[in-house]
Amino acid sequence: MSMPLIGPVEQEPKRPRRRAARVLAVLAGVLLVAGVTGAFWLGSTLYGFFSHVQQVPQDADPGSQHAAAADRPLNILVLGVDAGAGAGEPSAPQRSDTIMVANVNPTTGRVGLLSIPRDTRVAIPGRPHPEKIAHAHAYGQAEGGPGAGAQRVEETVEDFLGIRIDYFVEIDFDAFRALVDAVGGVEVCIDKPMRYTARSQNLRIDLKPGCQVLDGEKALHYVRYRQDGDIFRIQRQQQFLRALADKVLSMQGVLKLPQLASTLGSQITTNMPASRMLGLAALLPRFDLDRLEMGILPGRPGYVDGLSYWLVDEAAARREAMKILAGVDVEANAQVRLEVLNGNGRRGAAGQAADLLRSLGFRVVTVGNAERFDFATTVVVVRPEDTAVADRLRQALAGSAVTVRVETAEDLPEGIDARIVVGADFTGTAAGTATAAAGREG
Template identity: 30%
Template sequence: MKKNKKRRRWAKFAGIALLLLILGGGIYLFYFSQSLTSAVNQMHQPIERKVSDKREQAVTLEKKDPFSVLLLGVDKRENDSGRSDTIIVLTVNPNKNSIEMLSIPRDTRTVIAGKGTEDKINHAYAFGGVEMAMDTVEQFLDIPIDYYVQMNMEGFKEIIDSVGGITVNNDLDFTSGGVHFPKGSLTLNGEKALKYSRMRYEDPRGDFGRQMRQRQIIQGIIQEGASVSSLVSFDEIFTTLGNNIKTNLTFDQMVDLQKNYKGVQRHIEQNQIKGSGTKIDHIYYFLVPESERLSLHNRLKEHLEL
């Protein structure tokens, strides 16, 4: 019984911590002690980047401005800077009380900002880190990218376990990594969620199916954290989050998020980019028509009230 209570407490804590990083939650920060400050300092990784020229004024979270977040899931390998194999843009609007979530296929062919050459969009991170990834996505969608949250995909398992697992609605019966995922509602721990999110070869939708499962998991984490109303035990959980998440959001900005953006996680609209795959010089790329980019630009720009 005590063990179960302790696990539930950890789940509550981690859910709110992650929620604060992405879009804020419904709990007050005075529940958190010096451990929170220490963990947030560890997560905070500022970047040298000017305010986007796609905004007339910088975002002010204290004033409840709509904003955007680039969520990067990075797989790092030995002697390699890694690639952002998960690229999701969130636009958050407290006035409409909603979030738009857009997956960008990692093989999307686009101009890499700062290099002037066309390549796969996920190579931007490998070439120039978070800054180049943000600039490239901003250029691709023609909207400002205000903040980023970078997640270590291997540590993703620990984060999901810390919120007590997540529930997804699976629309495809498949087996991946020795785990069978039947159709219907599934509750997944961290290890199973990672396998669930990475499978694509057995999915007739290919990478589109994988992106959908990734969005399901992100949404599950957000909603799991949003349901929490109290925290008790937290030291080990903050260590996990601090080791696996980096963001340019400051502690004060997180405070503004939790005060001013409550409820936005209740309305999450998932979006998928339309396009087609082809090979250029024997390399596979995903090509997005200009009309599709313009449609996405208009949708997200309107959501950002620009």
């Protein structure tokens, strides 16, 4: 009698399916538990950090409402001060040793970092004559409570560069040491012996040339050394910060988060709300170190009344701020001649667009009405060979129009390089673009 074949043939495929289903169910359960555990771990870590950070209230400012937009780029003033200068507010006011402005764009993941030499000669609010910008922190600290030093630097930078600072973050030297030690040190290549002693600061620097991993103390010596000039020191600081950021954002750095949170929290002073810090922390995976652009405020060394300064032309400083922080090259834009036409019929739309483009350096030579008012989207028209100009204009208008369509035409008027037809999607504001954070809003 022959063996029945139907049963075995039908049943064999079912076992793998049931096994696969069980494996998938177990895997899903593991991932779910891991996800919940990871979320709890990250949440508790961030809570521990925020609960230790020394927060000071933000000044009541009508412009501060703009900072509430989650997708708007932020200008953050970053200050490095001697131990105790921020958190402890010592009886002897401290000057800021490091001054940087970071522009963080949550939408694009771009970060711009502009370093301001500590000897930059500027007008400090409340002082009769221009002084070194590093003095601003000491003056504010002497006159106010926690965070007053940083707030005075913030006011100084806003007036000097013509930008709005949304928040400040003040980090003392102890926090810097702890951060470097927590990630296991940072590798740098030193090109020359670095030796310096300052007994008044209890500082003795002795670093040998060569590639090496620096611990927190040696790293602090590396970024503070300035015997070859403040500009070389800033260049070292920027190189080190890039390497440190890469280490912190690595898996090894992420695993150190709990240690970092408990160590750094008490040594940081800021006026950034916890909700904003949490939002930026959640966006960390979006930020790309390859898109980190760094620059130094342009100027030259010089003397005024026998004192050495970093002398800066204010107009040049503002152009550099726009370029580094917002990614806007004002000098290059000045070569582009524009015709701006109202294509949506809304009164003043072309004028608003023209004002926005002028603020970014573009030369608007004509403002008027299009032949019709039924343009749903904003259109940029360039000659076929000017696609690079189209890309810059599209970037400039990205936060002001939902869609920017590019077209080419051979018959543009002789005196213009591009035509902008303002569509119904134009909002009339630069909110949401990098330029909104770079330009100060009145």
